[in-house]
Every structure is written in structure tokens, then in C-alpha cells.
Amino acid sequence: KAGVTQTPRYLIKTRGQQVTLSCSPISGHRSVSWYQQTPGQGLQFLFEYFSETQRNKGNFPGRFSGRQFSNSRSEMNVSTLELGDSALYLCASSPLLAPVGEQFFGPGTRLTVL
Amino acid sequence: KNEVEQSPQNLTAQEGEFITINCSYSVGISALHWLQQHPGGGIVSLFMLSSGKKKHGRLIATINIQEKHSSLHITASHPRDSAVYICAALPTDSGNTGKLIFGQGTTLQVKP
Numbered sequence: 415k416a417g418v419t420q421t422p423r424y425l426i427k428t429r430g431q432q433v434t435l436s437c438s439p440i441s442g443h444r445s446v447s448w449y450q451q452t453p454g455q456g457l458q459f460l461f462e463y464f465s466e467t468q469r470n471k472g473n474f475p476g477r478f479s480g481r482q483f484s485n486s487r488s489e490m491n492v493s494t495l496e497l498g499d500s501a502l503y504l505c506a507s508s509p510l511l512a513p514v515g516e517q518f519f520g521p522g523t524r525l526t527v528l
Numbered sequence: 529k530n531e532v533e534q535s536p537q538n539l540t541a542q543e544g545e546f547i548t549i550n551c552s553y554s555v556g557i558s559a560l561h562w563l564q565q566h567p568g569g570g571i572v573s574l575f576m577l578s579s580g581k582k583k584h585g586r587l588i589a590t591i592n593i594q595e596k597h598s599s600l601h602i603t604a605s606h607p608r609d610s611a612v613y614i615c616a617a618l619p620t621d622s623g624n625t626g627k628l629i630f631g632q633g634t635t636l637q638v639k640p
Contacts, residue, residue, distance in 0.1 A: 445625070445626065447625070447626025447627075447628075449628075451569075456630055456631075456632050456633060457614065457616070457628075457630035457633075458630070459626065459627050459628055459629070462625045462626040462627060464625070469623065469625050470622060470623070470625045470626070470627040472627065502569050504569070504571060506571075506626060508626060516561075516573050516576050517561065517573055517626055517628075518573065519563075519570070519571040519572070519573070521568075521569065521570050522569040522570070522571075524569065
């Protein structure tokens with residue numbers, strides 16, 4: 415089975431722009447979670463989607479949004495980019511509704527905001 | 529104080545040494561994950577624990593729910609074990625989702 419894929423792998427944007435990142439989960443996985451990793455804050459949970467519904471959301475401003483399509487692929491969008499949004503954005507997919515499933519991580523998208 | 533604390537933050541070992549990384553958490557959890565991150569960013573899930581002990585090759589993970597503490601042990605360490613090790617807790621109020629709380633990570637360097 416192919417692993418979790420994320421596109422693009424690297425991205426450079428300027429302040430004020432918006433960006434869309436994509437995540438394709440492992441075939442058959444219906445849960446997709448997004449995380450942000452920065453040197454200062456470490457890894458933080460952004461949001462999680464299951465069957466096109468956002469099930470949980472972390473403490474991030476409304477500029478961060480996401481969605482999931484019927485094929486379980488997910489996108490996250492950041493509007494009005496700030497310098498502090500520079501980070502590695504990781505998504506992970508999980509096959510199980512219950513019990514808690516193992517997370518399979520993608521390679522990440524490294525976003526640089528200039 | 530962070531809800532998930534790891535120690536040590538940095539660890540240097542000689543090849544062959546036994547290594548222990550500790551993780552303490554202050555919230556009730558459904559499960560605890562141990563993750564490995566190599567330079568370049570890719571993360572691999574090593575273990576998911578809700579009780580007891582798990583072993584995979586040279587890696588052993590234990591958890592004590594009453595003490596809210598978990599440990600990751602590496603036996604006969606090797607330079608290829610050099611990576612950042614991250615523990616991540618899934619709080620009980622998160623349901624069966626990916627809403628993990630992460631420790632700050634332990635950077636391990638194993639010298640030949």
C-alpha cells in the first residue's frame with residue numbers, strides 16, 4: 415500500500431498570501447489529522463477530519479481551515495499568511511474509528527513565509 | 529508547565545549503550561504514542577500504548593497509568609537510532625481522534 419502523501423513538499427510564500435496544502439491518506443483510511451511543527455512550539459494539533467466532518471480542532475486562529483473530500487483526501491488552507499506560520503505541516507491518517515488507531519504520518523510540507 | 533514533559537531533551541550515547549527516554553503527562557489519557565523523527569521531518573510511529581509494555585526489536589516501551597509515566601528503551605543502541613523521539617498523549621476527552629498533545633522531543637545522537 416502506498417503511504418500518506420503530501421503535496422507540495424516545499425513552499426515559499428510571502429506575508430498576506432494564502433496557501434493550500436494537500437494530503438492523501440493511505441487507501442482505506444478515513445481519518446486525517448493535521449499538525450504544525452515549529453522550532454519554538456514543537457508539534458501541535460490543528461484539526462482532524464473523519465468522513466468529511468471535522469471532529470476536533472486545536473487552538474489555532476480561524477485563518478487555518480481544512481476540509482475533507484469523499485475520497486478521504488484532505489486539504490488545509492491558511493489565509494493571510496504571517497511570518498510565524500513558517501513551519502512543517504504534517505498530516506497523518508488512521509484506519510480505525512474505535513479503538514484509538516495508530517497514526518501514519520506523511521512526509522510533511524515545509525512552508526516558508528517571507 | 530506542559531501537559532506532556534519529556535526528559536532528557538538531549539542525549540548522546542556510545543554505540544551499544546542502553547538508552548532510556550522518559551515521558552510524564554498530567555492529563556488522563558486513552559493512549560500514548562512514541563514517535564521517531566529523522567532529519568528531513570518524516571515521522572514514524574513506533575508504539576501506541578494504553579497499558580503495560582510493548583517490544584519491537586531493540587525497542588521497548590512501557591507505561592504506568594497510575595504514575596502517568598512512560599519510558600522508551602533502546603537496547604544495544606546504534607548510530608542509525610540517532611533521531612528525535614517524541615511522546616504524544618491522546619487525552620480521554622479527545623475521543624478516538626488524532627488530537628494528540630506532544631512532548632517537546634528528545635534528540636538522541638548515538639556515536640560509533
